[in-house]
Amino acid sequence: MFRQLTERVLASPQIGPEEVAEAAARGVALIINNRPDGESPDQIPGAEIEAAARAAGMDYVAIPVTHAGFSEPQVKAMAAALASTEAPILAYCRSGTRSTLLWALARASEGESPQALADAAAAAGYDVTPVRALLDMLAAGRS
Secondary structure, three states: OOEEOOOOEEEEOOOOHHHHHHHHHOOOOEEEEOOOOOOOOOOOOHHHHHHHHHHOOOEEEEOOOOOOOOOHHHHHHHHHHHHOOOOOEEEEOOOOHHHHHHHHHHHHHOOOOHHHHHHHHHHOOOOOHHHHHHHHHHHHHHO
16 A cells, blocks of 8 residues: 655555554654545545554644645645655555655755656656656756
């Protein structure tokens, strides 16, 4: 269920308490929720995931991304979350795609190669094509 984007960053479809326990066992120190509450009736509320994460000794942050797309504050919040720990991080949403795209945008905003990000995402089964022009623009702004 968890897909490896980098040595320390994982992306995942919607998680529940069982996956929080699995993440803790894998050394994850931070869970990032990129799914807005109420997106679907069968979704586990973020507060439930946060409670499970905190009970397992992990940090939790919510950076919800709707289908309207990504904003600069979301990219900055994701970059800050990724920089907040050297330990493994798990980001999730409905399918893992928005988490992967936001991760790629955050890393590009820090100057990482858009092609390297696209390759890492593809290796994990995700496609950054929807934000590729934005990746290129963010990375160009850093050079």
